[in-house]
Every structure is written in structure tokens, then in C-alpha cells.
Amino acid sequence: MQNFNHHVLTLIDSPEGAHKPGRCTVRSSDSTDVEFLDAYSRAVITVADTVGPAVVSIAVGDPSAGNAGEPTGAGSGVVIAPDGYIVTNHHVVHQAKRLTALFTDGSSAATTLVGADPATDLAVIRAQASSLPYASLGDSAQMRVGQLVIAIGNPLGFQSTVSTGVVSALGRALRSQQGRLIESVIQHTAPLNPGNSGGPLVDSRGRVVGINTAIIAMAQGIGFAIPANTTRWVLSQLLIHGRVRRASLGIGGREKPLDRRLARFLQLDANHAVEVIYSDPVGPAAKAGLHKGDLVIAIADRPVANVDDLHRFLAEWPIGEPLILTIVRGNQRLELEVIPSEAA
Secondary structure, eight states, rough: OOOSOOOOOOOOOTTTTTTTOOOOOOOOHHHHHHHHHHHHHHHHHHHHHHHGGGGEEEEOGGGGGGGGGSSSEEEEEEETTTTEEEEEEEHHHHTTEEEEOTTTTTTTEEEEEEEEEETTTTTEEESSSSSOOOOOBBOOOOTTTTTTEEEEOGGGGOTEEEEEEEEEEEEEEEEEETTTTTEEEEOOOOOTTTTTTTOEEEESSOOEEEEEEOOOOSSSSSSEEHHHHHHHHHHHHHHHSSSOEEOOOOOEEEEEOHHHHHHHTTTTTOSEEEEEEOOTTTTHHHHTTOOTOOEEHHHHHHEEHHHHHHHHHTTSSOOOOOEEEEEETTEEEEEEOOOEOOOO
């Protein structure tokens, strides 16, 4: 992005203006910069005018706590349907006994939790209101590094705050509070502060491309947003089922290096596997004959090197659809047919 603090007004000598001190004009290059700045400003203003009314402040409170139960600001959200559906972060609404949505026109509405997905830090709530201004989810797969993005939210309780930046990286991964990997996260430079959580990250056309979720303490210009495509999938699951349905094997595991001699003996290309450290006795894997201490090296012929590989695969695999789990037990390579069940 160009530096707009160096414009210089230059006196131009001319037969008509040579004896008129103070007459000046702008260099053509500076004029181009001004036009660029105007276009940038118009884009941000248009987005703020269009999407801003769809951004809400979410307040939480406990009505059983007396005065202490008065609503307090917790975060932000964005209306994605005129009948009151709002997307926000799971950590904004987690364990809240009362939720209130505060709109930019000064009105407010009680809300109820539709569903939440801690694994992606996303939640959907519904305000008791209708005919609301709303924003549309864009295609986050079309984002490019360097692209202009606008964050809208309520940092530190300052409602309807707009900040701008660029996409600084794509394909980042974050850990949810449950330890599951959130993939394809958007890293950007639009300033975020506590209270921005759950607010939208918007492109220059006013499409929501992400839901702001995290910052790195003591860092400057590093913010993260859950991509819109992930949000769209989670949203559909929450609206249909009230939860996100994911396939599960019923095991706990950890990454473990494979012994080189064993890998050569079994003609394995992998260097790592997932060691089973826990198996639910009535879970799908245990029913298929998987034991504690077994090493999982592939699932449906897809190599497995760590627990994230398993999570990534199972997030896309249909619940109840059989698959082949390839394991190493002792010095044997075995294949087990497992029918994944829905994760608890």
C-alpha cells in the first residue's frame, strides 16, 4: 500500500501565473495517488454503510445475579438472515445464561442459542426480531494475499467500529480450546481488540469472508478469522441438527515415530503414525478389534501421520459409512473395517 503522507504541492511557473505567488497545482503522480485514496475511501465507506447495520453487539448476563446480572458487552456478531439468525464465536456465548443483541439503531432484542461448535469457535444465535438488515457470506476460497479487508465490530465496547487491513496470509491453522485444528484460517492486519470476536471480516464488495476470532497478545497487525466457507458449512449443520455432526472412531491417540527397521520390514513409506492410547470399549474402533497400543498408519488408504490427519479425514467422511483402517500391531500390518459413529 502506498504512503499517502508525502504529497507535495509544487508551484508551477507559467506566463499567466508567474507573478501570482501562492498559485499552485498538484503533480500528476500525486493526483493519481489522491484518486487511489479516494477510491479506497469510497470502498471502505460503502462497506461500512452496507454491512455496518448488520453487525450487532452481543451482551451477556445472568438474570439470577441481581444487579450483577445486568448485560455486559461480550463480543460481536453479524446478522446473516433477516429473520434474526446471527453468527458469532462460540467463546462469546459459551455458558451465557442470557444473551441480548444490540443493534446499530439503538434497539435491542433477546436472543436464544441455536447451536455452537467449539471445534471451530463458531455459534449461531437467533434474535427475536424480523426484517433485519443482513450480510451475505462470500467465497473465502477466492481470497488472495494482499487483498483489502475490513473488520467491523465492537472492540472494548465501542460499537460499530471499522478497521481496515489486508490479507497477510492464507491457510493458517489454529487450535480450538478443545484441541482440534481449525484449518484454512485467514490471517489479516485489520486491528482487532477484545470485543471484535464474532464480528465479520468483509471484502471490498461487502461480502463476509470470515468471522474474526483471535489475536496474538503483544503482537501488532496479526489477527485471525474463521473462513466464510467453514462458517457456511457449520451454519448449515447447526440450523439442521442444532450441532455439527462429525464421524468418530471412539479413540484417543498421539503422534509416534515409526521404528525405521519396522517400517523397512513392512515396506512402509511413513515415518510417523498415530498410537492408540485410549479406545472406547463400546466405540466403533473397539468393536472392529482395534487395541490400545496399535499404530494407525492409514485410513481409507489415506496416510495418517498425526491426530490432525484423522480429524481432517473424519470431518468429511459420512457417519455410518464403513472404511478400512490400516494399522501396525507388533510386527504385523493389519486392516480393520470400521463403521464410524457420530462424535459425542
